[in-house]
Amino acid sequence: MIGSLRFRLIDLARGTHTVSLLATLRRNQYQSRQALAVSENQQLNSYFNDLRKTVPLFSQVARFEDLPVLDKRFINAHRDQLINASYQGKRVRKKTGGSTGEPLVYFTGIEAQSYLWAGLLLSWEAAGYRLGEKVAFLAGSSLFGTGYKQRLYYRLLNVTVMNAFDLSEQRLRDYAAQLGKGGFRLLYGYASAIHRMARLHLDAGQTLPNRLRGVVCTAETLTPAMRADIEQAFGVPCFSQYGCHDAGVSAFECEQRDGFHLISSRCHAEVLDDGRLVATDVTNRAMFMPRYDTGDLVQMSGRSCACGRGLPLIDKVIGRQNDIVTDPAGAVVHSELFTHMFREDGRIQAFQIVFDEQELRVNLHGAQLDQAALAGLEQQYRGRIEHSLRFPRLIFELNAPFVTLPNSKHRFVIRRSATATPATTP
Structure with a gap:
């Protein structure tokens, strides 16, 4: 009751209806796929009719599927x-962080804002969270705002922010101590930041005392090795959540952790x-952004999940469209090449590929690695990389600071020309 009251106060302040919508989503997620599809089609027809009535740009388009695919540049220009x-x-003004190379400024409405939080809470509940329980955010600016209103909202949400801009060893130990004594029931944040905390303790032969029910990772790719490390360190299940709020995408792993359920x-x-x-x-009728290109590569599934939810299932979020490596001769590979290459090598705990027109750097991280081991890894993997890509310089390095985006997100593959004065984390 106290948890519900907290969120009702937030709804009252924001004019949203998150609590009632969450109750609806809890029920509807278990409807049949056919029933959900009928409802979705009705919503889409209503959206398309409103779009044609109010946006002269698309008033003559006969069918929804005839609308052009919109990108950030088009939306910013129109x-x-x-x-x-x-x-x-x-109307709520929003701005994306520009991690895909171009920020997007857009507007959203109360219904979409209600869905944003209701969808997030639904994903947390699949990880064991109960409304109003204490939550720790370990993330950067893409997940939390600043200012007086935001701080008040976080207090009502029972959320404590742990800033991922500083991931020094001492700060991570401070965060871990805070988790251990703070009564938190859920840890939510960047996969790379949570994994770094986990590895710090595992490498020291330690686990993290806590009262967590689960860990939910978002904003970045959660690899099987990262999930295993996090679960070993925290002693609770680790879930992945996928979202692209400008496009209305909210998807989460259920108890089965076998794909993402799309709301x-x-x-x-x-x-x-x-x-x-x-x-x-x-749900966003404040500003129409139909058929928006998220820049994400995914694989959808037609199968049903053993959990009984009828929501559409995303089998896999492969990565961003610009997670593509192109060498000077025009040869192209996706970042999955490196993920598949390194994922079965137990010596490699994390990696990053940074490249430009002249070089490709392979930054390998592992607590047990030394220069002799790096030489062996280079001998093992250089030929496999050069079979697909040719750069004037191919450099292997060991435990170098990761290049991160300004909002502190970690990317496995970064084109150096697109990093725009990146930060680094050790």
Whole structure:
């Protein structure tokens, strides 16, 4: 009751209806796939009809599937034309961090904001969270805001922010101590930051005392090795959550942890022939962004999950479209090449590929690695990389600081020209 009251106060302050919507999502997630599909189709038709009535740019488009696929550049250039002038509710200005190379400024409404939080809470509940329990955020600026209002919201949410901009060994130990005595029931944040905390303790032969029910990783790829390390260190199940809020995408792993359940009452999803996820937030009527190219590559599944949920299932989030490595001769490979190459090598706990026109750097991390081991790894993997890619310089390095994006996200593959004065973490 206290937890529900906390969120009702937030709803009252924001004008949202997260609590009632969460109750609806809890029920509807177990509807049949057919029933959910009928509901989604009705929402999409309503969205498309409103779009044609209020956006002259698309008034003559006969079918939804005839709409062009929109990217960030198009939306930024046509923002005023895409805003729904007939929308009477509160508009919330949003700006993406630009991790794909170009920030996006857009507006969203109360319904979409309600879905954002209700979807997040639903994903937490699959990890054992109960409404109002203490949550720790270990993340950067893409997951939490700043300012007086944000701090007040976090207090009502019962959330403690642990800033991932500082991941020094001492700070991570401080965070771990805070987790151990703070009564937290859920840890939520960047996969790389949580994994770094886990490895710090595992390498010291330690586990982390806590009262957590589960760990939920988001914003970055969670590899099987990372999940195993996190579960060993914290002693609780580790889940992955996938979202792209500008496109209305909210998907989560259930208790089976065998794919991501997509909340289809918010998002109409399409997968193009090249694997790109194109999504439409049908709950955002403040500004229309139909068929928005998320830049993410995914694999959808037609199978049913053993949990009984009827929500569409994403088998795998492969990565971002710009997780592509191109050498000077034009040869192209996806970052999955490196993930598959290194994932079975127990000596390699983490890696990063940084490249430009002149060189490709392979940064390998492992507590047991030394220069002699690095030489062996280079001998083992150099030929496999050069079979697919040719750079003037191919450099292997050991435990070098990772290059990160300004919002502290970790990327396995980074094109140096797109990093824009990156930060580094040891």
